[in-house]
Amino acid sequence: MTGADEANVGGVARMPNRAIAGGDAATIEVDGLTKRFGDVQAVADLSFRVRGGAVTGFLGPNGAGKTTTLRMVLGLARPTAGHALIEGVPYRRLEQPARVVGASLERSGAHPGRSARNHLRQLATATGLPSSRVEEALAAVDLTGAADRRVGGYSLGMRQRLALAVALLGDPAILVLDEPANGLDPQGIRWLRDFLRTMAAEGRTVLVSSHVLAEVAQTVDDVVVISRGRLVHQGPIQELINRTSGDAELRVRSPRGEALAAELRRAGGSVRVDGEGSLLVTGVSPEIVGEVACSAALPLYELSERSASLEDVFLQLTGPPSHPDVAGP
Amino acid sequence: MTRLLRCELIKLRTTRTALGFGAAAVLLLLASTVLSITVGDVDDLASQRSALAGAGTVAILLLLFGIVGAAGEHRHGTIIPALLIAPDRVKVTIAKLLAYGAAGLAVGVIAQAVAFAIGVPLLNDSDTGRLLSTNDLVEIAVGGVLCAALAAMIGVGIGALIRNQTIAVITALVWFFVLEQILSGVSSELAAYGLSGSLGALAGGTGENALPWGLAGLVGTAWALTLCGAAVLADNARDIE
Numbered sequence: 001m002t003g004a005d006e007a008n009v010g011g012v013a014r015m016p017n018r019a020i021a022g023g024d025a026a027t028i029e030v031d032g033l034t035k036r037f038g039d040v041q042a043v044a045d046l047s048f049r050v051r052g053g054a055v056t057g058f059l060g061p062n063g064a065g066k067t068t069t070l071r072m073v074l075g076l077a078r079p080t081a082g083h084a085l086i087e088g089v090p091y092r093r094l095e096q097p098a099r100v101v102g103a104s105l106e107r108s109g110a111h112p113g114r115s116a117r118n119h120l121r122q123l124a125t126a127t128g129l130p131s132s133r134v135e136e137a138l139a140a141v142d143l144t145g146a147a148d149r150r151v152g153g154y155s156l157g158m159r160q161r162l163a164l165a166v167a168l169l170g171d172p173a174i175l176v177l178d179e180p181a182n183g184l185d186p187q188g189i190r191w192l193r194d195f196l197r198t199m200a201a202e203g204r205t206v207l208v209s210s211h212v213l214a215e216v217a218q219t220v221d222d223v224v225v226i227s228r229g230r231l232v233h234q235g236p237i238q239e240l241i242n243r244t245s246g247d248a249e250l251r252v253r254s255p256r257g258e259a260l261a262a263e264l265r266r267a268g269g270s271v272r273v274d275g276e277g278s279l280l281v282t283g284v285s286p287e288i289v290g291e292v293a294c295s296a297a298l299p300l301y302e303l304s305e306r307s308a309s310l311e312d313v314f315l316q317l318t319g320p321p322s323h324p325d326v327a328g329p
Numbered sequence: 330m331t332r333l334l335r336c337e338l339i340k341l342r343t344t345r346t347a348l349g350f351g352a353a354a355v356l357l358l359l360a361s362t363v364l365s366i367t368v369g370d371v372d373d374l375a376s377q378r379s380a381l382a383g384a385g386t387v388a389i390l391l392l393l394f395g396i397v398g399a400a401g402e403h404r405h406g407t408i409i410p411a412l413l414i415a416p417d418r419v420k421v422t423i424a425k426l427l428a429y430g431a432a433g434l435a436v437g438v439i440a441q442a443v444a445f446a447i448g449v450p451l452l453n454d455s456d457t458g459r460l461l462s463t464n465d466l467v468e469i470a471v472g473g474v475l476c477a478a479l480a481a482m483i484g485v486g487i488g489a490l491i492r493n494q495t496i497a498v499i500t501a502l503v504w505f506f507v508l509e510q511i512l513s514g515v516s517s518e519l520a521a522y523g524l525s526g527s528l529g530a531l532a533g534g535t536g537e538n539a540l541p542w543g544l545a546g547l548v549g550t551a552w553a554l555t556l557c558g559a560a561v562l563a564d565n566a567r568d569i570e
Contacts, residue, residue: 091416110407126411128332
């Protein structure tokens, strides 16, 4: 455990004003991780590293192997090959795991007949945390008012927040969140985005999985993208954002489209015509298109820029949906 | 381990499951005792012993209680935060076994106390009078309490081995009420060493070829150790879904 984490252990009640040093102090390392379920290859030779103090999006389409990977990282499933380390040791060998890593997997993990407060209380007891931590974790996810209600009566959003409260219970420096936005309404997604920003501002290392890049794009620093159990991209989110501007396409409408297309090709552009007769132009800037049209005395009805969306880039990376023979559970 | 045990005891206290099973066990033992004395013949030592030794029948309820507790962790997904907080699965399973053993013990004490409080005066007032000695009563009481604790622990073992709650419950019922009954028809001597045979004898039952009380306790404990040991080993090796 690092010095920063030791300070966390001593100061578990400080979560609302928590400040953790960034850098490489707390990291997750995945090396050659592989998981087979019989003939099904769920995760194949997957390697990546999560920077300390950064928020990393763990992305991939449904069935890509994200949850299976996180289960192996968290010691809930045994890898067929490879290993996953948290601060240099496997999860199951961490002395006080709740104080190092807080995790929320897809299921809330609460008994429907038990109240949220009692759910947190029994977990706090198991790891030797004071009961004050239960109240702080409830407050951090805005569940204090509903804490004595049975979890069975909670909405999906409240269950997700309860799962996040469990993750925060030990005031850990690392958070591993599996699809926390699943099933949330727009307000819930807004709340989650603010929550992740708060966690990032406190300097925590966050690994958050999602199958929707746009859901986490505004929050993450880095992305790890997998498809069919394999790594297809790892790097700063800015790299993906840069790809969208690099692939910009111009939409041009003119009553003399054929003549304008010929002029633009002469100017070095690549032109194709869509179903509505508009020109889709790449390879030249909007300024060039305007100048070409002006000098050729060709009227313009529309000149607009259409960037590739993050989702377009994501789909380019991950390809078509997984086939059943490679998708993990 | 102490923290995990306290955690399991909080879990037991914070849902209605334990209370429901406990109340059902007390009422069932009470009904069994009162009906045996008031409706049946209690004119000899064996029938009087049987009338008070209903804990063997109640054992199935506590067995189901243990199954629901252990397999329910997987049904509701509560096993996931439990293992994220405490990744040592052996300790987690042992803590649950101990907690359910303690709960079974508590239910056994209450059920036996209630059954004795009503059954013994009824026997005293019967035409034959009470034929059971104080030693007999102590044996039935202690055996009934131990039977309840062992049954709850065996249930945890079965529930941890067979994680699907419905399949685990059906398996236990078929085992108790079909397989061991068939075995009893084939060989009552062999059936006496079965799960229901040994637990019934420990509780003071007096069926044909019933094991002596002490031997029944050893056989019941052996069943508990075997099933719980298998559960601990299996749980440690399998993935959590």
